[in-house]
Amino acid sequence: MAKAKSVVREVSPLPRSSAHHIPDATVARLPIYHRVLTSILEAGVVSVSSQELAELCGVNSAKLRKDLSHLGSYGTRGVGYRVEYLHFQIAREIGFAQDWPVVIVGVGNLGNALAGYAGAAGRGFRVVGLIDSDTERIGEEIAGVKVRPLADLESVVAEHGATIGVIATPASAAQAVCDRLLMCGVTSILNFAPSVLTVPEGVDVRKVDLGTELQILAFHQQQRQDKPREKTSRRKPQRLENIS
Amino acid sequence: MAKAKSVVREVSPLPRSSAHHIPDATVARLPIYHRVLTSILEAGVVSVSSQELAELCGVNSAKLRKDLSHLGSYGTRGVGYRVEYLHFQIAREIGFAQDWPVVIVGVGNLGNALAGYAGAAGRGFRVVGLIDSDTERIGEEIAGVKVRPLADLESVVAEHGATIGVIATPASAAQAVCDRLLMCGVTSILNFAPSVLTVPEGVDVRKVDLGTELQILAFHQQQRQDKPREKTSRRKPQRLENIS
DNA sequence: CGGTGTGAAGTAGTTCACAGCG
DNA sequence: CGCTGTGAACTACTTCACACCG
Numbered sequence: 001m002a003k004a005k006s007v008v009r010e011v012s013p014l015p016r017s018s019a020h021h022i023p024d025a026t027v028a029r030l031p032i033y034h035r036v037l038t039s040i041l042e043a044g045v046v047s048v049s050s051q052e053l054a055e056l057c058g059v060n061s062a063k064l065r066k067d068l069s070h071l072g073s074y075g076t077r078g079v080g081y082r083v084e085y086l087h088f089q090i091a092r093e094i095g096f097a098q099d100w101p102v103v104i105v106g107v108g109n110l111g112n113a114l115a116g117y118a119g120a121a122g123r124g125f126r127v128v129g130l131i132d133s134d135t136e137r138i139g140e141e142i143a144g145v146k147v148r149p150l151a152d153l154e155s156v157v158a159e160h161g162a163t164i165g166v167i168a169t170p171a172s173a174a175q176a177v178c179d180r181l182l183m184c185g186v187t188s189i190l191n192f193a194p195s196v197l198t199v200p201e202g203v204d205v206r207k208v209d210l211g212t213e214l215q216i217l218a219f220h221q222q223q224r225q226d227k228p229r230e231k232t233s234r235r236k237p238q239r240l241e242n243i244s
Numbered sequence: 245m246a247k248a249k250s251v252v253r254e255v256s257p258l259p260r261s262s263a264h265h266i267p268d269a270t271v272a273r274l275p276i277y278h279r280v281l282t283s284i285l286e287a288g289v290v291s292v293s294s295q296e297l298a299e300l301c302g303v304n305s306a307k308l309r310k311d312l313s314h315l316g317s318y319g320t321r322g323v324g325y326r327v328e329y330l331h332f333q334i335a336r337e338i339g340f341a342q343d344w345p346v347v348i349v350g351v352g353n354l355g356n357a358l359a360g361y362a363g364a365a366g367r368g369f370r371v372v373g374l375i376d377s378d379t380e381r382i383g384e385e386i387a388g389v390k391v392r393p394l395a396d397l398e399s400v401v402a403e404h405g406a407t408i409g410v411i412a413t414p415a416s417a418a419q420a421v422c423d424r425l426l427m428c429g430v431t432s433i434l435n436f437a438p439s440v441l442t443v444p445e446g447v448d449v450r451k452v453d454l455g456t457e458l459q460i461l462a463f464h465q466q467q468r469q470d471k472p473r474e475k476t477s478r479r480k481p482q483r484l485e486n487i488s
Numbered sequence: 489c490g491g492t493g494t495g496a497a498g499t500a501g502t503t504c505a506c507a508g509c510g
Numbered sequence: 511c512g513c514t515g516t517g518a519a520c521t522a523c524t525t526c527a528c529a530c531c532g
Contacts, residue, residue, distance in 0.1 A: 023522070023523070024522085024523095025522080025523060025524090026523095027460055027463050027464075028456070028460055030459070030463070031453070031455065031456040031459040031460070032440065032453075032456065034459075035438060035455075036440070049490090049491065049492090050491075050492070050493095051491080056440065057440060058440040058441075058442070060524090060525075061491095062524075062525055062526070062527095063523090063524065063525075065491090065492065065493065065494085066493085066494080066523095066524080066525090068492090068493090069492085069493055069494070073492080073493070075491080075492050075493080076491085076492075076531095076532065077490080077491060077492045077493080077530070077531045077532050078489075078490045078491050078492075078531070078532050079490085079491070079492085079532070080490095080491070080492080081492090093463070094459050094462065094463045094466075095459075095462040095463055095465070095466035096459075096462075098462070098466065100458075100462050100465070102458070108357065109353045109354070109356040109357035109360065110353070110354070110357040112353040113352065113353035113354040113357060113454075114454055116353065117454050117455060118454070118455075118458060123455055123458070123459075124459075124462060125458055125462070163465055164458070164461055164462065164465065187465065187468070188461040188462075188464065188465050189461075190457055190458065190461060194279060196276065196280070196300065196301060196302040197302075198302070204461060204464045204465070206457050206460060206461060208452055208454070208457060209275070209276075210357070210358055210361050210362070210452070211275065211279075211361060211362075211367055212272070212275040212276065213434055213450050213452060214344075214346070214362060214367070214369055214408070214434065215274070215275040215278075215338050215339075215340075215367075215368075216271055216272055216275070216450060217408050217432040217433075217434060217448060217450060218338065218339040218342070218344050218368065218369075218408065218432075219271050219274070219337070219338045219339055220271075220432065220448045221339070221344070221407055221408065221431065221432050221448070222338075222339035222342065224431070267500070267501070268500085268501095269500080269501055269502090270501090293512090293513065293514090294513075294514070294515095295513085304502085304503075305513095306502075306503055306504070306505095307501090307502065307503080309513090309514065309515065309516085310501095310502080310503090310515085310516080312514090312515090313514085313515055313516070317514080317515070319513080319514050319515080320509090320510065320513085320514075321508075321509045321510050321512080321513055321514045321515080322509070322510050322511075322512045322513050322514075323510070323512080323513070323514085324512095324513070324514080325514090
């Protein structure tokens with residue numbers, strides 16, 4: 001396992017930074033900053049202040065500055081940030097430059113959506129395997145990749161040295177698929193199945209649960225309807241988005 | 245707007261609780277607790293300790309107990325929690341009993357997946373509208389609901405008094421769709437488009453971004469590969485899942 | 489002067505550890 | 511006795527406010 005074909009990294013200036021351990025909350029925002037920077041870079045913007053960038057990203061400027069300060073001092077006092085440089089530094093930090101092979105198990109609507117998404121150019125991901133247990137779908141081609149049977153899971157992962165696996169199966173199959181992925185060297189899992197995965201230490205699992213997201217919205221909605229009168233609205237700014 | 249057809253609520257005992265403002269972090273876990281309780285209830289389990297339930301939910305028992313304590317004292321000291329009762333109380337808390345009408349805009353793979361998911365029985369949601377701008381797809385029926393043109397957005401929302409909207413369009417259309425949804429009374433938005441939505445105070449936006457999730461995994465993966473030697477693995481238990 | 493970078497203060501969430509009750 | 515419920519300690523994150531520098 002751990003093929004890690006010694007990617008290039010150690011790019012240009014590389015002020016050795018990064019090591020400091022970046023807070024999880026910051027890491028979760030870097031991809032948004034990067035995406036926004038990409039778009040304003042394409043729009044020809046050369047320089048931004050933390051204030052401007054923060055607004056575009058839906059966060060406040062203090063948070064943005066603190067986040068960026070964890071990566072290093074990439075701004076210029078009294079001026080702001082050079083868009084292109086900052087864009088590059090964040091890209092490096094989040095491993096955008098690398099080319100991450102990803103295996104997707106379960107080619108239902110969700111798997112399909114993800115295959116299209118991750119397969120789209122520009123991001124640092126490459127779908128190297130699509131696995132499904134439904135024999136009807138074997139051989140079908142999605143975004144240039146053929147769907148292969150569940151039995152091929154191990155060989156597909158090994159073949160491309162994938163370390164990131166996506167589980168888009170029904171909940172009932174999720175743990176078994178997860179175990180098989182881990183067995184052949186995958187150490188990062190994105191789980192769309194509504195089930196709790198049990199994994200050994202050292203494995204990184206992230207969960208996306210559509211049902212849970214709806215429930216959370218429903219909860220807040222209910223709160224508002226329960227006691228519509230209390231002051232004005234007592235909603236809080238959202239966890240990340242929402243300019244308020 | 246705000247049809248809120250005065251649902252039943254104020255069910256059985258209802259020890260008046262709930263009001264106390266439940267922390268966001270707790271709210272985000274209630275749906276998982278509920279799902280796990282559903283499954284062990286079906287399996288015939290009558291009583292659980294915080295320890296057991298916590299393991300099934302992938303959290304530690306102290307966190308679970310504190311979470312539950314925000315809803316009220318539904319356990320029995322020295323014994324544990326009666327599964328059915330706790331299941332019911334959490335359901336009430338997260339508005340499971342109610343029937344939430346949901347409108348989904350954008351019927352690509354993602355919209356499709358969600359239509360199937362939210363449409364599935366058992367949860368408290370009902371897909372009352374599927375909207376797409378692609379004329380090819382108008383009239384198509386998904387999970388028993390016909391796809392209607394973008395122009396019908398307002399009437400569909402009004403017709404069913406939907407307050408929850410799902411945006412599964414390309415990023416370029418997201419803000420415009422969002423504005424239209426808000427205009428006709430939607431106050432909770434689930435956004436799958438990779439774009440930052442700007443909304444007025446009082447609107448609840450949640451974001452699910454597949455690309456961001458992959459980037460976060462890639463970041464951690466990169467960390468591990470950069471400095472594979474440091475102690476043993478210095479991975480932290482995941483934000484919610486992961487038993488470690 | 490203006491905007492970054494950052495200590496310090498504030499807030500939210502988690503974990504500990506144990507009192508208290510069935 | 512065993513397990514819940516919870517104050518208290520701790521950790522993580524956010525926001526404030528201002529020193530500092532281009």
